[in-house]
Amino acid sequence: MSEMEVPIPAVSQPVLAAPAPAASQPLTPRRLMLRRASRHVGLIIGGSVFLFVVIVALFAPYIAPYGPYDQDAARRLMDPIWSAGGSWAHPLGTDALGRDVLSRMIYGARISLYISVTASLIAAFIGTVIGMIGGYYGGRIDAVVLYIINVKLSLPIVLVALAVISITASSVGLLIAILGLLTWDRYALVTRSMTQQMREREFILAARGAGASDLYIITRELLPNLLDQIIVLVTLEVAILILVEAALSFLGLGVPPPTPTWGSIISEGRGMMFFKPHMVMIPGVAILILVIAINLAGDGIRDVTAPEGRA
Amino acid sequence: MRRFIIHRLLVALLVIVTVSLVGFSLLRLSGNLAAVLAGEGASPEAIAKVAAQYGLDRPFFIQYLDWAFHALQGDLGRSLFNNEPVADMIMSRIGVTITLAVCSLLFGIVVAIPLGVLAATQPNSWLDRACLSLAVFGQAVPGFWFGLILIYVFGVKMQLFPISGSETWDSFVLPTVCLGIGVMPSIMRLTRAGMLDVLSSDYVRTARAKGLSQRSILFKHALRNAILPVVSIAAVQLGFLLGGSVIIESVFALNGVGLLAFQAIANADFPVVQSILIFLSVSYVMLTVIAELINARLDPRIRL
């Protein structure tokens, strides 16, 4: 088991190592950050893919070769371009109603991203407010905040979402609201913990000493310091919400039909999976790639904004 | 220590009560549950009749207390679909769900911990990157889709495992892998991070200076300390697995509580949905308490 040899920790840089190379411009923290970002492979790859999908989604009506609901009975269940019977007219094939898969994928990206990003922002808002209040005031208020967070954590997201959607009419707006209301716990925990740590720092004590109000301190002093972390969380939560929305749509209780989303395309293709796998494979691989890209980007942002925090 | 336990249990109790209230009220969100039950286009008299039949015309808190009173005695009402006692329905299916959850967690742990330790011994090597790639995959792959792939490849093409049902033990294999691959990443990352941290600690340096064997240093000294946060996360993950059973049980047609919930939702069988929701939430709370207790037990510094 030579590879199991216990490694000795790397030596830390001695304080007076080589002098820093002469910089042509002053090395501000922001410039350092941008430089780190330009070298971070994960961030570049993930960010590019994510950006690509976002652009495709934004310009869907101009990019998609067909409408998402255009049926063509003559061309049903065509194989994608890499199979025997494929053609460039429908590079990703068609579904049981002759609808172009590529176009549906493009519009699906649009709706999935819209839902995930919006819900993530809502959750970020709710979670940050709750977390900062608990972290800042401490004591009884914090106990209440923790209790609320615990209640929320105990609720199984998918089940609750399914139950609520089944009782009330399903709609995109409802979906966003539910997802937003069900996923704010991570924001709350992180902002709470960070606020607790920063509360005792000198610049906060100075602000208090100068007579600043609590609201001022929270919004103008503490919050800007949390923004980096919140952005990282939003990014990572978007990835999670894409997965949740896909699962809900797959089960038929997500985005109401006939709007295409990657999850519902998989669901439609499920019955034919064994002899026309492209309808299941393509959206699944797309989700996989997109989520990986977003995770890479989120981790990259975290690395670049707080490199000391990484293992 | 005792005060610690009592305090935690009281908080947990409070959360449980709140959660049951939330679950109870969730299904009444639409405003008029009686109208939903009576069906579309039902007349006001029909709706009123339904309301009286299920006690939905009483004040909210009376309804809740009545339900709670019965629930504590084990009576969770009857299914609207087949009139069976809900408690029986849940009990007959809970075994499948728990089995699946526990097996998936074990699978995830058995894969994650050795890989996490391995990755930590060679940071930034190809081995490390391979392990992290596996974690990335596990976190990004949609569970339901991966389940379909597994069914297709192993169930249909290779005919190795049954593709539905929960009769035999091997019908749990594919779902276990499917769920396990989702739990594995967080455990692996945590193990890796914990090991990296611990391997650079002073007491591991002492262990090396004592000339202890590699195995002893890695597992007896390093892992034992690095594993603490993993234990509590494992218990919490178990809670998530129970809650997320809906999707996988649907894909694999496993006759568990998740599939029951899904069917009940489709049938608007609200006593069943409500009971399962509350049951799963309560399980989660109990698991977090257990996680905290285990954590306290394992770390002698907290114990005393």
Next chain:
Amino acid sequence: MRAAAQLVGTAARSAEAAPALVVEGLSVDIALPHGTLHAVNDVSFSVRAGETLCIVGESGCGKTITSLALMHLLPRQARRTARALQLEGRDLRNASEKEMALLRGNRIGMIFQDPMTSLNPVYTIGNQLEEVYLRHRRSSRAEARERAEYLLERVGISSPAMRLAQYPHQLSGGLRQRMMIAMTLMCGPSVLIADEPTTALDVTVQAEILRLFADLQSEFNLAIILITHDLGIVARIGSSVAVMYGGRVVEAGRVADVFHAPQHPYTQGLLDCIPVPGTARQQHRLGSIPGLVPSLVGEQKGCSFRNRCSHALAECKDGLIALRDVQPGWGYRCVLPPDPAGRHGKAVPASLVAV
């Protein structure tokens, strides 16, 4: 050449048993992104049973890396070379990791600075003591426990049987360090390295621990290497001393000789820094050595101390400053000729001579 390289070995003792540890020309280079760090450069010394060699120097001078190099506990990017490296006559230079592991804790033991963090918090004292013994000796648990109890008693810990079942956090700092000492003695090594063993402890406890070292040395016939920045400790328990600066040994010899008439300006500077009660009048300001430690990255030419030395000359800039002997067993690395009265250079303190 070899006689000159052997800087230490009390002249009084004739050639009896061979030294427990022989180090000759030890160098450690660490590969960094922007160059090679020469952490340790051509260090030589030896220690016999019953002797205490103190390695002295300020932070960053390479004393800790030297001790880690002896045990081969260096980071992955480090490369160690030596003309000779012998433990009990055994050549360690090309020993494999497996072979080294069998020697560590067994023939050579090491105590670290902070007893609080150097012990595993989740295992009992007894467990951590016994595991060394069980690892290196084919013995039973009971035997190991007996030895552990005996050693705990020997290092001055009361009720040793009860202590065996306790956890590290239940002991005070002084007791923990005693326990660490007991732990290194479990297998009866011939060499003990102690890296700043008393720095993290109260002054009163320090004295006790040092006394303990002295007692244990005679009883267990140990060769002790004590790393410290505190000259008081050296004076108290050292038989010989090696002063390190910039990764090199700049002076080494018997403590009495070196402290009485230091030959290297740095040694003199260190001694001058010790405040003497009662002499703080107008003329006597608190001593200090102005300037900063130079970078050890890249080629090291000339004397590394020259930028802070009030005696610096033009020759100090180039080449390798060789060791000169004052007498056998006492050497220093400087171009200045030996001066029986020691090196007095305080007259011109703060001028950084530009050479």
